[in-house]
Amino acid sequence: MKRIGITGSLASGKSSAGKILGKKGPVFSADNVVKKLYSQKRFKKYLSKKLKIANSTNLKSLIKKKILKDKSFFKKLEKIIHPLVRKEMTNFIKKYKNKKLTFFEIPLLVESRLMKRFDIILFIKAKRSLRMKRFKQKGGNKVFFNILNAKQLSDKNKAKHCDYVVVNEKNLDILKKNLLDILERYE
Numbered sequence: 411m412k413r414i415g416i417t418g419s420l421a422s423g424k425s426s427a428g429k430i431l432g433k434k435g436p437v438f439s440a441d442n443v444v445k446k447l448y449s450q451k452r453f454k455k456y457l458s459k460k461l462k463i464a465n466s467t468n469l470k471s472l473i474k475k476k477i478l479k480d481k482s483f484f485k486k487l488e489k490i491i492h493p494l495v496r497k498e499m500t501n502f503i504k505k506y507k508n509k510k511l512t513f514f515e516i517p518l519l520v521e522s523r524l525m526k527r528f529d530i531i532l533f534i535k536a537k538r539s540l541r542m543k544r545f546k547q548k549g550g551n552k553v554f555f556n557i558l559n560a561k562q563l564s565d566k567n568k569a570k571h572c573d574y575v576v577v578n579e580k581n582l583d584i585l586k587k588n589l590l591d592i593l594e595r596y597e
Contacts, residue, residue, distance in 0.1 A: 411507055412510065412529045416516070417518075417572065418536075419535070421541040421550075421555075427515070430582075440514075448470060457469065461483075463476065477557060511597070519531065531571065532592065533575045
């Protein structure tokens with residue numbers, strides 16, 4: 411089994427890359443695991459208790475407000491969520507151990523020092539201005555973009571740890587062609 415990591419900065423197109431590559435093998439998405447966690451009542455109750463905030467229907471909004479007020483709050487959140495995501499990743503690896511190719515869409519792959527877990531790492535790259543525009547189109551705002559973006563290494567530093575840099579500044583057809591050209595070498 412070849413494990414292929416997909417990483418990139420905020421709103422660079424990692425999910426789009428994951429969808430394209432998903433036709434070639436199963437994809438683990440750290441973001442989807444987090445979304446799934448937030449949909450579980452038990453998790454939300456646990457999270458609100460650990461973070462000492464009210465457990466309400468708008469828990470995510472409360473967490474965002476806390477992060478905007480106190481950036482160190484983000485670390486507390488990561489200490490709770492990251493181990494759960496890694497556990498799901500381990501289960502994914504076991505489930506698909508017989509597949510030729512498996513893909514792992516992990517935004518903080520390099521920042522979390524997970525590079526040795528992958529045979530190949532793809533870095534999806536886009537200009538900051540374009541990423542900001544994409545983030546806003548999905549309902550985000552500039553302040554939160556800047557907070558999340560600051561949690562990540564610069565593109566230059568992140569790219570040093572990756573096998574391929576795939577620029578995603580045009581359209582999906584070009585992204586698809588570039589990804590499949592790389593993948594051809596490993597099929």
